[in-house]
Amino acid sequence: MIALAKPVEQVPAGSLATLRRMAADCRACPLWRHATQTVFGRGPEHAAAMLIGEQPGAQEDLAGEPFVGPAGQLLDRALAEAGLDRRTLYLTNTVKHFKYETRGKVRLHKRVNATEQAACRQWLAAELARVQPRVAVGLGAMAAQTLFGKDFRIGAERGQWRELGPQTRGLATWHPSAVLRTPREARRREAYAELVTDLREVAAVLAALRDAEGAAR
């Protein structure tokens, strides 16, 4: 069992298709009212690695898929550099609805609050219970604190492995949006390189697991 830092009382159970259908009707917080749809996770039912972001953005809200906008494009580039194939990974978010405020015709991302995060934890817990990844990666502070607790500091502790369950380890790294938002170019390049370094760690652990499983057969 993979436990989140704050336990979830009732974890919904079922296949990913069932969970996706259940989450589509979720009314546990008010975010569903203004969002286009629930953006549930995507990827193989038993992916070896799960990447967890924060909350869907405007493009994800329209597409119904995580990480398809600018942050997703940067993530794709970093994954490719690290030797990870997105199609083999399960990608999801800590919160499954887009939260925004409207300025004219533009929908501007608004950070979800603690109550909305708490209401949505059941779905991440359900995805972890179903997929049972060997590696979980928190992208950014929100996901990292959901996995490792509110004292987790992404700046000081990114890239460090922690046990998340008997068969699962986790680490946190920069959120691709945080990399994109870094104002100074030199620091932005550095943060991107750190993201790739952490993802290479993930690729190395996955390769070692595959080798160990191959040798045991």
Ligand code: URA
């Ligand atoms: N940022 C996230 O945290 N998740 C997405 O799906 C897109 C942007």
